[in-house]
Amino acid sequence: MQSILEQVGIGNYIILSALLFCIGAFGILYRRNAIIMFMSIEIMLNAVNLLLVAFSTYHQDASGQVFVFFTMAVAAAEVAVGLAILVSIYRNIGNIDIDNLKNLKG
Amino acid sequence: MNTTSLIVLLFAPLIGFLINVFFGRKMSKNLSGVVGTASVLLSFVITLLLFFSVKQPITLHLSEWFSIGKLAVNFDFVFDQLSILWLLFVTGIGTLIHIYSISYMHDDENMYKFFAYLNLFIFFMITLVAGSNLLIMFIGWEGVGLCSYLLIGFWYKNQDYNDAAKKAFIMNRIGDLGFLIGIFILGFATNTLEFSGIQQAIDVDGVVSTSGWYSIAAFCLFVGACGKSAQLPLYTWLPDAMAGPTPVSALIHAATMVTAGIFMITRMNFLFDIAPIVQNIIAVVGVTTALVAASIGLVQNDIKKVLAYSTVSQLGLMFLALGLGAYQVAVFHVITHAFFKACLFLGSGSVIHALHGEQDMRKMGGLRGSMKITYITFLIATLAIAGLPPFAGFWSKDEILLTAFHENKVLWVLATIASIMTAFYMFRLLYLTFFNEFRGTEEQKKHLHESPSLITFPLIVLAVLSALGGLISLPFGNSWLNHYLMPIFAHKEHAEHHLGATEYGLMAFAVLGALIGIGIAYNLYMKKKEVPTSDEVQGLHKVLSNKYYIDEIYMAIIVTPIYGLASFSKNFIEKYISKSVFGLGNVVSVLSIQGKKVQNGNVGFYLFAFVFSISAFLIYLFLIR
Numbered sequence: 001m002q003s004i005l006e007q008v009g010i011g012n013y014i015i016l017s018a019l020l021f022c023i024g025a026f027g028i029l030y031r032r033n034a035i036i037m038f039m040s041i042e043i044m045l046n047a048v049n050l051l052l053v054a055f056s057t058y059h060q061d062a063s064g065q066v067f068v069f070f071t072m073a074v075a076a077a078e079v080a081v082g083l084a085i086l087v088s089i090y091r092n093i094g095n096i097d098i099d100n101l102k103n104l105k106g
Numbered sequence: 107m108n109t110t111s112l113i114v115l116l117f118a119p120l121i122g123f124l125i126n127v128f129f130g131r132k133m134s135k136n137l138s139g140v141v142g143t144a145s146v147l148l149s150f151v152i153t154l155l156l157f158f159s160v161k162q163p164i165t166l167h168l169s170e171w172f173s174i175g176k177l178a179v180n181f182d183f184v185f186d187q188l189s190i191l192w193l194l195f196v197t198g199i200g201t202l203i204h205i206y207s208i209s210y211m212h213d214d215e216n217m218y219k220f221f222a223y224l225n226l227f228i229f230f231m232i233t234l235v236a237g238s239n240l241l242i243m244f245i246g247w248e249g250v251g252l253c254s255y256l257l258i259g260f261w262y263k264n265q266d267y268n269d270a271a272k273k274a275f276i277m278n279r280i281g282d283l284g285f286l287i288g289i290f291i292l293g294f295a296t297n298t299l300e301f302s303g304i305q306q307a308i309d310v311d312g313v314v315s316t317s318g319w320y321s322i323a324a325f326c327l328f329v330g331a332c333g334k335s336a337q338l339p340l341y342t343w344l345p346d347a348m349a350g351p352t353p354v355s356a357l358i359h360a361a362t363m364v365t366a367g368i369f370m371i372t373r374m375n376f377l378f379d380i381a382p383i384v385q386n387i388i389a390v391v392g393v394t395t396a397l398v399a400a401s402i403g404l405v406q407n408d409i410k411k412v413l414a415y416s417t418v419s420q421l422g423l424m425f426l427a428l429g430l431g432a433y434q435v436a437v438f439h440v441i442t443h444a445f446f447k448a449c450l451f452l453g454s455g456s457v458i459h460a461l462h463g464e465q466d467m468r469k470m471g472g473l474r475g476s477m478k479i480t481y482i483t484f485l486i487a488t489l490a491i492a493g494l495p496p497f498a499g500f501w502s503k504d505e506i507l508l509t510a511f512h513e514n515k516v517l518w519v520l521a522t523i524a525s526i527m528t529a530f531y532m533f534r535l536l537y538l539t540f541f542n543e544f545r546g547t548e549e550q551k552k553h554l555h556e557s558p559s560l561i562t563f564p565l566i567v568l569a570v571l572s573a574l575g576g577l578i579s580l581p582f583g584n585s586w587l588n589h590y591l592m593p594i595f596a597h598k599e600h601a602e603h604h605l606g607a608t609e610y611g612l613m614a615f616a617v618l619g620a621l622i623g624i625g626i627a628y629n630l631y632m633k634k635k636e637v638p639t640s641d642e643v644q645g646l647h648k649v650l651s652n653k654y655y656i657d658e659i660y661m662a663i664i665v666t667p668i669y670g671l672a673s674f675s676k677n678f679i680e681k682y683i684s685k686s687v688f689g690l691g692n693v694v695s696v697l698s699i700q701g702k703k704v705q706n707g708n709v710g711f712y713l714f715a716f717v718f719s720i721s722a723f724l725i726y727l728f729l730i731r
Contacts, residue, residue, distance in 0.1 A: 028713050037713075102707035 005057050013054040020047035034086050034096040038079070045075055112166045115152040115193075116183065116232055118145045123225040130218025139208035142221030146204050146228050150197035157190050163593075165238055176297045184238035184301070188594045191437065192235040192369055195444050199361045200228045202564035206452055207353040209560035210459060220260060220351065227253035231362055235369060239299040240289045243370065247285065247334065250363045251278045257358060258350040270346040277343035281333015285370075288326030292377075295319045305376045324381040327374060328388055331367025337425055338395045341418050342657055348410040352455030355410060360417050360451050361444040368424050368440055372433045375595060379431065389429025393510075393520045396422030398654065400527035404534075405650045407638055408465050409454045412535050416491065417447055419524055423506050426521055432509040434579075434591050439506060441587075442490070442498035442575045449487035449568035456480040456557040456565065457539060461550055467535065468637055472544040476554040479562045481540050483569035488536050490572040492529035493620045495613075498575030504616050505581060511612055522619055529623030537631035538638075545637065581609070 005013075020043055027040030049068045056064025090096050122145025130138045163186035171179045185193075204224060211217045227250055234246025251274075259271030293299050296307035308320065331337070336344035347359045358364070371378060371388070378385055396419045403415030420443050427436035458465055460477060474481045490497035493504070503525055510518040544551050556562070579587035630636050649655070704715075 025717055029710070029717060032710065098709040101709055 003057065005054065010054060010058050014051065017047040017051040017054070020044070020050070032097050032099055034089070034098055037098070038082060038086075042075070042079070045071065109166060111152050111155070112164070112183070112185065113168075115149050115156070116166075116236065117229070118148040118152075119225045119229040119232065121145060123222050123229060126218050126222035126225060130222060133218060135212060135217045136208065138218035138221050139204070139211075142225050143201060143204035143208065145225055146197055146200045149193075149228065149232065150201050153190065153193045153197050156185060157194055160185060160190060163187075166236075171241070177293055177299070179239060179241050179299055181242065182238040182300070183233075183236040183242070185236060186594065187591055188369075188372060188437075189235045191441070191590070192365075193232060195441055196231050196235060196362045197228065199444055199448050199568070200224075200231075200357060202567055203353045203357045203361075203448065203452070206356075206455070206561055206564040207351075209558050210353055210455055211351060214351075216260070220257075223253055223256045223260070224354075224357070227257070227358060227363070231366075234366055238301060240292065240301075240304075241299055243373075244285065244289060247330075247366060247370075248282065250358070250366065251275065251282070251334070254278070254347065254358050254363055257354040258347045260350055260354070264349075267349040270343075270349040274343040274347050277340050278333045281330045281340055281367075283330075284326045284328075284333070285330025288323045288330060291319055291323040291326065295323065301373060304374075308376055308380060320377060321381040321384055324374070324377050324384040325387070327370060327377070328384055331371055331425075332391070333367075334370075335364050335367030335421050335425070336395075336418050337367070337391050337422065338398060339656075341395060341399065342653075342660065344418055345411055345414040345653075348408070348414050352410065352451060352458060355414070356448045356451030356455065359414065360447040364417065364421060365424075365440045365444070368421070368428060368436055371428050372437060372594070375433050378428070385429050385431060387429070389426050389514070389517060392422045392425025392427075392429055393517050393524070394422070395419070396426065396524040397520055397527075400524045400531070402650055402653050403531045404527060405638070405647060406531075407467050409457065409467050409470070409535060409539060410451070410465055412467075412531055413447070413450055413454060416450075416528060416532065417443075419528060420447070420491070423503065423521060423524065426517060427506045427509060430509050430513045430517075432506070433595060434588050435502070435505045435509055437591065438579045438587050439502035441578070442502040442572070445568055445575045446487040446490040446497075446499055446572040449483055449565060449572050450491065452561070452565055452568065453480050453484035453487065454539075456561050459557055459561065460554055461546060462553070464546060464550065467538040469546045470539045470544070471542045471546075471637075472540070473554070474540040477540075477556050479556060479565060483562075483565040484540070485536065486569040487572045488532045490575075492532050492624060493525055493616055495617060496573075496576065498572050500617070501576035501580060504613055505579070507616055508581075508609060508612055511608075522616070525616065526619040526623040529620040530627050533624045533627035534631055537627060541632060542635055 024040045024042075024044030024047060027043065028037050031037055031040065049071055052064045052068050052071075056062065056068075086096055089101070093100055122142050125141050125145075126133075126138050133141070163184055166183040166185070168181035168183070171181055173179065204221070207220065207224065211220050214220065230246045230249025230253060232246070234243055234250060237243040237246060255271050255275040258274050259268045261267050289299065292304055296304050298304060298307065333340045344359060344364065348355055350359070378388075399415045399418035399422060403412050403419060406412045406415060420439070424436045424439050424443070427433075427439065456477065457470065457473060457480060460473070460480075461470065464470065486497065490499035493500045495501075507518060507521055507525070510521050544554070577586075579585040652658070
């Protein structure tokens with residue numbers, strides 16, 4: 001039985017994750033709401049994950065998939081911390097628009 | 107002698123110093139004086155015991171210091187005949203002067219500090235004398251220089267005194283540099299700094315192989331001795347050092363510290379013996395110093411200045427003896443000089459004390475009546491320094507003259523002239539101070555009194571020693587001192603002068619010379635009752651009054667050019683350096699002011715910069731390159 005990878009082709013996977021990554025990047029640059037920026041970051045992260053899995057299958061090497069598990073676990077922890085920071089920002093200044101966060105101006 | 111007592115001997119003065127430094131402020135004045143005196147007395151007692159029990163040199167090993175390659179230096183001390191002899195009079199006279207100071211410094215608010223410094227001085231002096239290698243000696247050497255500085259500037263509120271202290275320190279530094287270079291050369295040439303090691307190395311190498319190095323080393327050590335023992339051309343600090351309290355002048359600047367140079371040369375006698383050129387230099391410098399200082403002493407009016415110049419002059423005579431290779435004669439004169447000069451200084455201190463700080467002899471006179479003990483002790487010491495038998499100074503000075511006569515007639519003539527001058531200015535001092543009418547104010551005259559017994563006791567002891575000190579080395583054969591010091595100069599045959607008609611004739615001549623000097627002084631200051639009046643003097647007298655303008659010459663040829671160089675550096679070089687440094691600083695500060703604008707606190711902007719830069723980087727990597 002042909003694997004799904006052979007049916008679709010590695011090239012398409014690469015293009016898809018590149019697109020996903022660019023979407024994430026543009027989201028970060030364009031949106032001002034911190035939660036949405038967070039979501040954009042997650043999209044970028046998952047684009048990379050997708051690529052890792054695709055190449056892992058392509059090379060018949062499981063270590064890429066193992067990596068993805070690690071990345072997910074770390075990302076989950078990161079999100080937890082990040083959201084906690086956002087909550088505390090909200091409590092302090094009443095919104096989470098990053099344009100209001102200029103206290104670190106040099 | 108066991109090790110403990112040797113350690114006590116070494117460190118008792120240091121402990122006295124520590125007690126006085128840390129608790130002196132809270133103690134009563136008498137207590138701090140007693141602590142200071144007791145610690146030195148303890149050292150003296152142990153030294154006495156050592157003196158009677160030791161036949162062989164003892165070494166005391168405290169700890170290792172460092173070792174580089176073959177060169178190892180330890181904290182070792184050696185107690186042999188030479189160091190014990192020196193320790194005896196350092197701690198002995200030190201004790202007497204401590205006792206004296208209890209009374210003399212009683213009105214000073216910083217009395218505890220004074221005793222702390224004196225104790226520290228004694229400690230360093232013991233280190234200098236007992237050290238068994240050149241570096242330990244150097245520690246003591248520097249330490250006594252420091253204490254000398256502290257004590258000259260003891261009355262630090264007077265700027266002149268501070269200047270005198272600095273002058274002494276700087277002059278000594280010049281000599282110390284020579285000493286240090288000498289140590290380096292010896293360490294390089296012999297791979298050891300121990301005295302015994304150097305002696306062995308020299309015995310092995312002999313005069314042939316590296317004697318060039320040895321001569322240079324000997325010369326460098328002599329430069330060090332010149333600084334410490336106030337010889338030409340580095341003597342000018344000693345007269346200025348009289349700014350310190352009088353007990354300090356007696357202890358440091360007459361009896362002990364200034365003889366360190368003679369001690370060092372005597373200690374290194376095996377080195378100087380193979381450097382005859384340096385020995386000649388020492389003899390010439392010594393006799394020149396004796397002559398120059400004595401001639402300046404002729405016209406000084408400050409009682410302590412006269413004594414200071416006479417100290418320089420006597421040190422010159424000792425150097426003459428050293429240069430002629432007669433080390434035991436130099437040591438003999440060091441000891442007798444310590445007795446009578448300490449006595450003279452303490453006596454002058456007693457006079458100054460009675461006159462409430464007056465040091466000008468023109469305002470003294472007639473003190474014979476009111477200060478009997480001071481007068482008699484002063485008279486004995488004066489007779490001793492003038493070289494009249496049977497007082498101590500006669501025997502030692504006569505031996506120097508005798509040696510000079512046998513070695514070189516010119517040196518003998520010069521030294522004889524110097525000692526005639528000595529007799530003259532010492533009796534001038536005596537007559538002006540103690541005879542005729544009192545020339546001070548009525549107020550002072552009312553308060554004239556003999557000093558308390560704490561002051562007169564050391565005077566009496568020292569006067570007795572000045573009178574009898576000659577007994578340790580009478581010239582009639584079997585001199586005790588020569589015999590005692592034999593192990594130190596073991597390697598050379600002992601030439602005791604055979605007393606013939608010439609020698610007795612020379613003695614008579616020396617006494618006659620002294621009497622001539624005294625006679626001139628008597629004629630001028632007793633018969634004609636002259637008082638050196640104004641400062642407007644002419645001719646040679648003016649040159650002498652101004653000390654041959656040596657301070658002015660040093661000022662012109664050394665100090666002024668250095669000041670010139672300093673102001674050039676300050677006004678030109680430093681200006682450009684500071685401009686360039688400030689320029690660099692300005693560039694950085696402008697850059698950072700501009701760079702600061704990038705950090706505007708806008709997270710969006712940061713992210714944009716981040717993404718943009720990464721993209722640019724990737725584009726460069728993958729597409730352009």
